[in-house]
Amino acid sequence: MRQRRRNRALQRSRRATNPTQYRLSARQQQRAQRRQAAGLPPVQVSVPGGARMANAAGIPVQAYRRDQLSAGYLRLRAQAAADGAARTQAGRTRARIVAAGIVASHGPDLVVEAGDLGAWARRWGRSIHAFTPGTLLAAVDREAAKVAALAGGGGLVRAGTRDTAWTQHCLCTARVPKQLHHRRHTCPHCGLTGDRDLVAALIGAHTVLTDPAVPGTARVDWAAAQTTLATHGMDAIKEGLQGARRVGRGSLTRGPPQIRT
Template sequence: MVDGTVQRRRGPGRGVSWRYDGPRSVLRLPLDVHDPRVRRHLERVFAAGFRVRRAVQRDAVARLAAYRRALAGPAAPGPVAVRERVGLTLGGLERAAYRHLDAAPHLRRYVTKALAMHLADGVWQPVDRHLFPDTSGRRSGRPGVGSWWDFRTMPGRARSHTTARKWETWRLVGTLPGHRHAHDHDGRLRQPRALRPVAATRHGVPVRSWWEHDSAFAVILTGTGEGDLVLPVRLPQGPGRQPVVEHYLGNPDRWHKVDVVRSRDPGRPGGWRYEAHLSILGPGRTAPAVAARRHAAAGLHRRGGIDVNVSNLAVVSVPTHPSDPAGMVATYLAKTGADRERLAAQQLRQRRRNRALDRSRRTSNPAQYRLSPRQQRRADRRHAAALPPVTVTTPGGPRLANAAGTPRQAYHRDTLSNGYRHLRAHAAADGAARTRSGHTRARIAAARIVAVHGPHLTVEDCDLSTWARRWGRGIHAFTPGMLLHAISHETPRSPKLPGVAGCSGPGPGTPPGPSTASAAPASPNSCATAGTTARPAA
């Protein structure tokens, strides 16, 4: 800057800012990465984004420590002034991401400044939850530096709904009629296992701009030094999924934002499954049959209560009018014998997998474990007999630790084999599949409950996290929190369930939820068991 001049900056905009306060919904679109060049390009984008995110996380940890030290001083000016001074703000972390990107020009081949800004925004969210309490007065723990295996999302920037052709970072191109025409087979949508590369075309003629593309769908990333990254999109092609595709992709004006998300899948090329999460402005689609079922349930003049327990759940409802001949209706949910057998098989498979993982870790890090008593006796016998020692490849004793019981080497610093990572990826995939299956069973059970008892249900005010600390195995086997969440989702127009807000369901990887429900008239002193029917008292 020349001496005597004032640096000019952009002032606040004079126009009216665009705002949208309506509902939003997300559609997950699988991305095809069978092409080795496309997959390698995408992996390098994630690798560069991880480096930027890790650098910003380290800056955030250091600034949090400086913020705590400054507040502990005798003459602290105040929390706000200290945060501004140490750069512990959203803008401060974004500027730190810019500086890291400028200091590493090789990363500009795969990451733009817009992507770096959104990665910094993702780092600020846990910092914000740590600094400022929520409505209940709780704060999150101090954030740390994440690992490569926990880095799952490359966030995108929302498109401009006021300026035409303005959508940075990830964006979705193509049209639904063009995609169906490109993959048409006898009037039906049939996509090959490996999708063809997508090029910018308009009415079958190559064009230079992606804004004019009207053929098959693709998610693209432009503005990087390595060139455009084009990821073909695979649409659900089942007949029952076409109304969902029409709802989300039929109107491009509602497209709002695209995030590229990866998850471990050992069966995919490269070991990762990639998806594009498309956010649209508007509610999700509700099937006509589901809407009719909920409308019929809303017309039931009944009120009921839910008694949730560790291993079962009971629902009892009565008509709002005493003259209603329907009377009292009770429903009892619990695990059946088939559910217990399936759960036992899953737990046995998981125990065997855990033992295999432990053997692999011990074999890759033998210096971090002691010998088992049997191995130690053998070594002592050979030493007493003046025999050469035998190298133990898999020590069976405890891990080396200090006097406080802390391992001398942290587990995340261990050497892990490819077989260990592959087996752990299989375990994660199985856990995710069990969670999806549990959600499906919970939704089916919730639909049956609401169809019988109506949407006006009251659940006891409870905290399932307290129960999990005492009855963790039973909670994970029955997953009552998952079922309560499904019931609250099935009754969107009813008053909010008092206990659902304070209940937290189990996390990913838990066994499936309840799958048996029976409803029938019952007397006050009778109760229905799983798979049986209670009769009214004489």
């Protein structure tokens, strides 16, 4: 809300300082026509509310950099730039803290889907800035690389989704198709139920890559997945998934679920 008010103030200041570069708004034009029809003198509009003066190609007649800018405009613009830098820094700091918690809980040997984050931005728009997945993923990558360098191995790798399809499978190897709005995993074959993303993460923990630098070489080690299922048992895995969901709602510092692979 504050940023929206500031943007309106900046736009109004620019229009008031450069009134000849903007057309009248539809309401202002109607008012001028009514006054002309009534024989009244025209009113000088100090802040035109219409579009920028432009040629047939839509290019402004005068470049924005040539506009006259008031002292108030320059002050507001400087404040907006400072606030934007502060938000960016706060987001990066939060991403580093979350990344440190993830690596501390689950270790530096991590596998993530090699998804297109640009598609997220196109779908969710400005709301993506609430969690900035690209910033978080980059922070996790850096944190995992640093810890892996000290530990002598590991790091974050990206797995392709075409052949792995984590969200469309169950730990028992059965394929369980889901639409995007289906957030619950229920396997009709083995009876495993749980949060869709947590089950997918459990399958992702059994993903191996022939070449860690090539996401397309990722494959799910289904033999290892079945071993995990046989070793821990269905009840223990369900309990681990429920514990992981409770941790996700709270703090990352509470530790990972008790199911390990």
